[in-house]
Amino acid sequence: MEENDFVSIWLEESGNPAIEELTQLNLDVASKAAKTLADKGLSANDLAVSLDINPDEIKRWLIGRHPFSIKIIKEIAGTLADY
Template identity: 35%
Template sequence: MALLDNLLAEITPEEQARTDRKMRIASIIADTLVEKGMAKKDFAQKVGRKPSEITKWLSGRHNFTLDTLTDIEQVLKIKLITDKRKAAAQKQVLGGLRA
């Protein structure tokens, strides 16, 4: 237990944030595959990758490129990257319409 505590103490907040983000992305991809009934092999084929690479993606340790994230979004028809400024502007517009 002390070893684990020591290792965790060495992780910077920035490293933890990156790890958390990778895990969230992996979880979204995995959940979407289940929701769509898509096998990893079929998904791999659609994104032009090997099934072993998809397994790595789903581990939560993969450092995705923007190109890869864009490919995943297109194949799964989901959004992994959002523009908070755009979302805030849309929220303001919708709020104004409701008033």
């Protein structure tokens, strides 16, 4: 893609709405997961042990620094439902 084409200029000036929407959805999921953990009296480490995932990765998800995959969302939902 050329540096001066219309799409590149528009994205640079206005951002990408799809990426912004996905970022907001990811933050919403992270917020809901963190709230559910707190409501159930669980920690990020408890979730990490249940999912057999590195606790640092769980912490990155919960602060919105790592995107959730559909697979992980389902695993988290299933795990939290079991508590």
